Amino acid sequence: MHRKPHPTALLAALLSLTLAVAACGTGAQTTTPDTTPPATASPVTTSPVTTSATGVPQILDWEATLIGGDAINGADLAGQDTLFWFWAPT
Numbered sequence: 001m002h003r004k005p006h007p008t009a010l011l012a013a014l015l016s017l018t019l020a021v022a023a024c025g026t027g028a029q030t031t032t033p034d035t036t037p038p039a040t041a042s043p044v045t046t047s048p049v050t051t052s053a054t055g056v057p058q059i060l061d062w063e064a065t066l067i068g069g070d071a072i073n074g075a076d077l078a079g080q081d082t083l084f085w086f087w088a089p090t
Contacts, residue, residue, distance in 0.1 A: 060074035060077065062074040
């Protein structure tokens with residue numbers, strides 16, 4: 001006995017195949033690269049950094065106590081990549 005495939009299953013398979021083929025693409029560039037030089041723009045202005053009395057940016061003017069009792073100062077981290085890992089024992 002041979003079962004006829006359900007139309008919804010056939011449609012889903014066809015849609016999946018179409019999306020898979022479209023995702024592959026040819027990798028060919030379809031537009032020519034823009035070779036015109038960028039327009040001269042006015043300099044970007046940013047708001048000034050607010051500093052504390054010690055000359056440290058205000059956002060880094062803090063101190064925290066570590067688990068071992070030592071202190072860490074935000075000013076000591078200026079100019080460095082920093083990752084904070086917050087962990088609280090239960």
